[in-house]
Amino acid sequence: PTGTPASPAFLAKLVDFATAHGIMLVHDNPYGFVLNETPPTSLLSIPGAKEVALELNSLSKSHNLAGWRVGMLVGRADWLTEILRFKSNMDSGMFLGIQQAAVVALALGDDWFAELNATYRARRALVIALLQALGCEPAPGQTGLFVWAAVPPQYADGYALSDTVLAEARVFLTPGGIFGSNGNGYIRASLCQPESVLREALERVKEVTERHVDRKEASRVTQ
The missing domain is CATH 3.40.640.10 (Type I PLP-dependent aspartate aminotransferase-like (Major domain))
Structure with a gap:
């Protein structure tokens, strides 16, 4: 989906x-x-x-x-x-x-769906922050339990980004290409983890991206 x-x-x-x-x-x-x-x-x-x-x-x-x-x-x-x-x-x-x-x-009423979606909205905010920290662009207006985002140009495709994040941050994001060739330029993140796990994933990704920034700045100084 x-x-x-x-x-x-x-x-x-x-x-x-x-x-x-x-x-x-x-x-x-x-x-x-x-x-x-x-x-x-x-x-x-x-x-x-x-x-x-x-x-x-x-x-x-x-x-x-x-x-x-x-x-x-x-x-x-x-x-x-x-x-x-x-x-x-x-x-x-x-x-x-x-x-x-x-x-x-x-038999559950509207209160059930209100509570359920409040939980997913909070998780979605963390997932979007994580994707944006990677330079990805989540498409607006998405529904369901997953968030798709376009892969930034420095990565060849979703597989390259997924492999990098898994190796460096120990966080797994699904490459869109496993769903077909039209998904190659995208990454997919799940909302099925609790907020505590998503916060930890976000912090790990931020640490990795900050290290990359520091390396680039050090490289400029050296040059």
Whole structure:
């Protein structure tokens, strides 16, 4: 996920394209409630989408139930029937305790999301400060659990920056290139660590960048 929110107009273009070419459109939408400043948008709310699209969601991101595999799939009855026929050969149901926990999670109100997003906003501020300390440019308006940023010109790509930061600061940032060649010029940082870990990572990165500045200044004096 790039963190770029899809507008209703963009989703409408996808629906039109899928309709024109007979393509099944699948929308994985688990980040809709995370750091989204606008109401979450379902692809199926777009006119014509119900004929060409399926939408997935889960409690992994919105309710911190990652790994419990609690989710939903919504769409045309004939498509869902085929999926259920296949799935029935893979498993025979979910542990009842997890189902009951999911019921409680789904009953949570707006206060839950307000608290959750307050936590992620605080983490995001630290992550953005870390990326900026490296000379990266985080794209504005991102949602979800990750922050993407353009790699500064002194690095060949995200891999080069990631390797440097890992070797010198012992902090790992994901090179965007692992998600495809279009991500080569970017780096991705996660908001899934507590503030204490992110603060330590920020301090480590600052120490490294300050050492680099000191070396450059010493080199100028020597010259």
